Amino acid sequence: MAKVIDDSMPTRISPDCPDETRQVLYHAWGHDLEGLKKILNARANASSAQDPKTGETPLHAAIRACGPADQTEPEGEDEEDGCVQEARDIVQELFFNGAIWNDVDSNNETPGCVADRLGRKALYGMCVDAGVRAELLFALMDGYEELSSGSDGGEDEDNKEDEKMADAEGSTAEGLKGDAAAAQDGAKFVPPEADEKPVTSDEYLKSDLTYDNEKLLDADLNGVMMAWETDIMKRSVSALLPGGATGKRILNVGFGMGIIDGMFAENKPSRHHIIEAHPAVLEHASKPDSKFGPEWEKSGPEEGAYKIHAGRWQDVVHRLLEEGEVYDAIYFDTFGEDYSQLREFFTELIPGLLEQDGRFSFFNGLGADRKICYDVYTKVVEMHGAEAGLDVEWEEIDVDMSALGEEGKEYRLPICTFMG
Template identity: 45%
Template structure:
């Protein structure tokens, strides 16, 4: 009987969302309670729709063959979405079709509603980021012993995927964007894993894609954007398959000095076998960038260009890279870039992280220009790879520099 009552309550909430009936939604929030979620996060058992999904889905009738017709219904939906978000609705909750509300809005061409969901994701990620910073500061203060020395901490766990981050977190939940259970990969696990390298991909021992040959066009354009004149000094963090480093060496504006930081022993062994350690003008630094870069800064090294492409690291580590280390190593007129693979499992996550990065870069004193790069049509590239870490049509290539 209790389950029937709960089912009736869920149906009422979903129906009120479809009808943009915010007074009824407000009453439901005041009167109902669920053991496993908030009222604004209940899900229809048949579709998996949350109230946010339901609101957006109700606008599908406004879509015609020519795009979107502006309607009073869509305006009402915007108000309902704002109401649900203000009451704590999860912006990236998945339905039974593995879609977030934003994914649904994007597919239906409801771009105004999609932008509302992107903005909600940015707010959630920025809040989470700041909370993590405060927790880290408190942990660091609490880890100082009587002698004032900091005690060792366990490494932060990260989800697998190419480059910095490809799961999106909220205050309420962590959602794996490909809908599958994942085994966490952190830096120490990756560095102790045995890698397999073929002509078109580099995989760890769990068959996660570390780097793949389809990224070559992106890397070539990145090298071209960074090497704007001959005889520059360039630093690349993360060799992987050596794609961007090969483009750097083959670039018409060949650099005077080409530094590479790489930590994985299997990659270093492959670099040795291919002669990278003895290339003229190339200097390879073995170890994690967190250890190598402070040493370079202490030696007074500076660079005209820097590229960053790592694996099994969190966004907070990436933010540490550009807020602390780029500031110390990049020439005032220099440029830097990174592999922009954060949230690339789906379009809304990619759009959210672009905005998050822009805001964090601005706060750190950098401006960024984005260039759209057309990607090849994927066919069999993902065969043998445990998870598809790229699922969108265009790559946004960043070029960063100090603000004037």
């Protein structure tokens, strides 16, 4: 059952809140634009002030103060009840002043999550747009050498914001955790789950793995691949090989449990290349009872047509490009990598690897456990795709999770093709 959240002001602005922060939160909550502007002009970083106990930021406060939208209003008119226009002005002012779109509060909600829960679509849209702007900016900055602020050696606020954007780059809500170490001083809000450690690619590739029929787990028991994802793999194959086309040239990045490769193999490809980096997965794939062992490699229409390329795609793909390999269908599903890796793959490598009328898809776990992150990444992928000349379409799928005793999940399956 969904947790009942108390949105009242006395609950959200705690008695322990320092006066300076309290003033910002009160003005945001009261939608007092002029008063808020004065504070924002007078004090740096006021837009990101945060109640140390509840994690309330001025964005949360401005949105929460609207209360739930009137669900009886016809579609499109639900925004005009109460004080939404005033809230929009406040939210805009806060974003102009550098408010952070993905700070979580003690309910593990970002301001956008609050807007969504309250049915405040226009405010939710503003949070998504702010997220997209932040992520695009972050992606741009990623390409530049980090410049030292040369200041007094203390961490300045700009750097903190960069870190948060860096965090948001994580492929899931991992990205929404603040800096737990910085929060240890007690004066700052510690986000829920702040102690969870994101998996890094280097650590993962060195870790021990365990296979069973249902899953592949890393040493920390993170699910690398789960059998419940089979339906997503099946739908991805249908999207990549419409009409069950046979004789195609296929590249799959990330073998895992070999689920998608088993499905690709049924379509009798003319070339089937797999890239896999983890030694334990490679060992598993080469076992005598594996469908992708030496016998499979020998069964291809010509030497080298069916092959598992051992190594990280970051290394292997350049070799494939030099050898002139081109594919009709490419699938990408790795583990322990973040959006910047996926972006590098589809913006820098897909243009050379994919046939002009070919199709590319990837496992879309980007922010999947938080609706706003999913929506932000959907737009960011479309924009980065367009820069690389790719059109991105999405197929919405309901994933059945009943085998795990969980509610079904919505999955957005990407299908990328070259424009024009």
